[in-house]
Amino acid sequence: MTGMSGAAATRDGEAPEHSPPCSPSYDVTGKNKVVTVDGVRVKLQIWDTAGQERFRSVTHAYYRDAQALLLLYDITNKSSFDNIRAWLTEIHEYAQRDVVIMLLGNKADVSSERVIRSEDGEILAREYGVPFMETSAKTGMNVELAFLAIAKELKSRALWQPDGPHFQIRDFVESQKKQPSCCSFL
Numbered sequence: 001m002t003g004m005s006g007a008a009a010t011r012d013g014e015a016p017e018h019s020p021p022c023s024p025s026y027d028v029t030g031k032n033k034v035v036t037v038d039g040v041r042v043k044l045q046i047w048d049t050a051g052q053e054r055f056r057s058v059t060h061a062y063y064r065d066a067q068a069l070l071l072l073y074d075i076t077n078k079s080s081f082d083n084i085r086a087w088l089t090e091i092h093e094y095a096q097r098d099v100v101i102m103l104l105g106n107k108a109d110v111s112s113e114r115v116i117r118s119e120d121g122e123i124l125a126r127e128y129g130v131p132f133m134e135t136s137a138k139t140g141m142n143v144e145l146a147f148l149a150i151a152k153e154l155k156s157r158a159l160w161q162p163d164g165p166h167f168q169i170r171d172f173v174e175s176q177k178k179q180p181s182c183c184s185f186l
């Protein structure tokens with residue numbers, strides 16, 4: 001999966017306030033995920049874009065109401081990485097100003113075909129002030145962590161108090177993320 005996925009959170013059992021409209025370009029089925037954060041079940045309603053090639057035709061309504069956006073590139077595909085800047089420009093223009101953004105470099109299991117270094121993802125993420133990690137949908141590396149971090153951030157915002165502790169999503173991701181096992185070809 002490359003491109004963008006959006007998420008909106010509710011406490012489990014509540015109906016989401018906003019849903020993306022129906023379109024053949026988006027998979028809006030079967031993507032609800034419940035994450036338990038400190039005893040609170042947070043339901044994430046997740047939807048995907050169909051792939052980076054079609055990002056220009058994305059209907060902005062799909063992510064206008066998203067509370068979180070996961071931007072995925074494929075570490076074996078340079079154009080998917082190059083498209084991330086265009087996604088970020090779109091987000092800046094059309095998404096909610098306080099949307100939670102996370103950058104993910106997927107397919108970290110196929111190190112032999114890697115063309116994007118982990119540092120390149122880190123540099124891009126730092127430039128935009130967003131958390132970053134590499135993932136593998138195949139092995140599951142860091143996948144649960146990505147959803148957990150989003151759920152924690154959204155729960156923290158929902159329960160925000162001026163004097164309360166503030167969850168720092170970037171620190172959390174940095175402290176928890178696993179690095180891909182390195183590097184049989186080096």
Ligand SMILES: Nc1nc2c(ncn2[C@@H]2O[C@H](COP(=O)(O)OP(=O)(O)OP(=O)(O)O)[C@@H](O)[C@H]2O)c(=O)[nH]1
Pocket residue numbers: 001002003049050051052106107108109110135136137138139
């Ligand atoms: N090895 C490996 N393969 C993956 C991983 N994630 C996805 N794939 C494979 O990559 C291919 C494309 O995955 P998709 O999820 O369809 O990617 P997409 O960018 O959403 O593609 P479109 O929806 O067709 O635009 C599939 O064959 C997946 O099995 C991963 O982390 N590791």
